[in-house]
Every structure is written in C-alpha cells, then in structure tokens.
Amino acid sequence: MALQDAILVALANGESSGYDLAKSFDVTVANYWTATAQQLYRELDKMAADGLVSARVVEQQRRPNKRVFALTDAGRAALRAATARPPKPTAIRDELLVQVEAIDHGDAAAIRSAVLAKRDASQAKLARYERRRATMLGGRDEAAYLTAGQRIGPYLTLARGIAFEEENIRWCDWVLSLTIPS
Template sequence: MAALLEGEASGYDLAKGFDASVANFWTATPQQLYRELERMESEGLIAARVVEQERRPNKRLFTLTDAGLKAVRAYTAELPGKPTAIRDELMVKVQCVDAGDIEAVRAGIAERMEWATAKLASYERLRGRLLDGRTEDEYFATAERIGPYLTLIRGVAFERDNLEWGRLALMRLEQRASGANGRA
C-alpha cells in the first residue's frame, strides 16, 4: 500500500518502480507483489480498473481505497515490532574466515562493495529526482510527502556503511594475509 500512496499504478509499474521506492528497506519478488495486490483487492484495501490497450494486453491500474488509506493510517499508528535481525550469508563466511578460504571471502566482500556502490548510484539518481533542483530543506518544507526521502536517506546511510565496513574488512584481511599482525 505504501507504493500506491504515490498514485494509481499497474502491477508492472509497481514491480518496476520497487527499486526506486521501497527496495532500500523492503524486498519482494514480482510474484509476491502480484499476490499481495490480489489479496489487498479482495480485502477492499485497493481498487483496480482495467485499461484496454490496442497492441498490448489490457492492464489493471490499482489505487488505494478509503479503507486502504484508513489501514495505512492505522498501521503507522501502531508501535513497530522488534528490528529485523540481520541474516547475511557473507557475515557467516567472514565469521569463519580464519578456518576458511580467505581469498573467497575477500572476493565476497569486494562483490558486496560493488553492489553497495551500484545501489548508492541508484539512490543518488532517485535523490535528484525527488529534490528536483530543491535543497533538502526546501524539499522538506514543500514536498507533499517526505516519507520516501526519509527512507532514501536511511538506504544511503546503509550502503555507505557497507562500503566503509568493506574497506576496513579488506584492509584487515590483507594485513592478516601479509603477516602484518605477526602471523604468516
């Protein structure tokens, strides 16, 4: 429902735009997204209308209903649960690096850093679109909705932290491998 706060959208548009809206804090496959749209429609939280297209299959456009907006308000009024626990296979491999393949772990960290760099570039493009020539202060004073920007800031901080940790981890693993800590 959060993605539909921006306005009417097709399932395809929602899936395509997921990376630019909520993927910095929530993941879902297109199949999960379509199942969720069906569920929300059956519960009356969203409404769909069919748009006929000449050269492509007809598409369904979804909007939040009054009941959906009420559900969003009720949801945001609830206290959040415990923070999500990190489940990261790379961290398990880093934990085992002393008994494992240090080069493979270093490659995993480097790959994670490449991923973080790409995500940061994507987030910076999104930041530019959201700000649209405004300063952050102007955006917060004039934007109709500030939530997307606040979550974007969190995503940026997360990926910057991934890069900082990756640089530190690679440096320490390099020192370890070269015997800089008194070990061969």
C-alpha cells in the same frame, strides 16, 4: 511490517499496475523493502480479495490488457493502522555476515570475493540513490527541499537508504583492508 504495508504505502501515491508497482519498488521502496514481482502480484491479489485495493482492467493497444490497482477506503484505513502501530525491532539477516563469521574456518579467498561483490553492489545502489536524491532536490539544498512543504516521507526513506549503503561500503572497505588472503 508486512509486504502488504509497503504496497499500501506505494499505492498511497495513486493507482498503479502491478508492473509499474514492481518498477517503482526497485526505484523507491527497495531502499527499505524488497519483493519480487511474483510476490507483489500474489499480495495484490490477496489485498483485492480482502477489499484493501480495487482492481480495474485497462485495455491497451498492441499490448495485453493490464490491471490497475488503487487503495480503497479499507486500504487507507489499513495504511493508517500500519503507521500507528510500533514497528518490530530490526534484525540483521545477512548471508555475507555468516560467511565472514566463518572466515577463520572457511574459504577466505571466496569470502573476500563476496565482500568485494557486496561493496560493488552497494556502490551501484548508492549511485542510483544519489541520482534519485538529486532529482528529488531539483537543484535545491536539503533544507530548502524539507521546508518547501513537499512530501518528506520518500526523501527520509531515501536518506536512510543512502546512509545504509554508505555504511555497507565503509564496512566492506574495512574488511578488505585487513590481511585476508586474496
């Protein structure tokens, strides 16, 4: 999967400015794909040049004009193609795991601090994801939400993000329970 595919998915919900797309990435897509605002803008420009998105300028009062992007027919076809191809196997690339691997030869106290920071970050993300889940469910239980015929893709990816952060917290707690110098 490429950043382009994640942007196609985000724009499938409707047009968006680059700024709004970056904000929505932080809230929704971030549980399975990350990108900086600069990466998003570069990719949107490339996608516009390739005809996958169209851009129009929206004039604003008291603010600079903004460009709003929308999928084109070619973009919708690219999205369909992206969902039809098998995904590449997931590979973990985590600097913290490199540090933990070296704990016997490195600065164990610094690594412990890094694990604590990871746990704190995962707890904050989990809280954000849980708030989003509660908003999505709107007082219903999961079964009622899933059978109501609403879009389930965002819910399923959010559920995966929740499970991922829960596992990060469990792992960090386990590592911290070991006899690692503080």
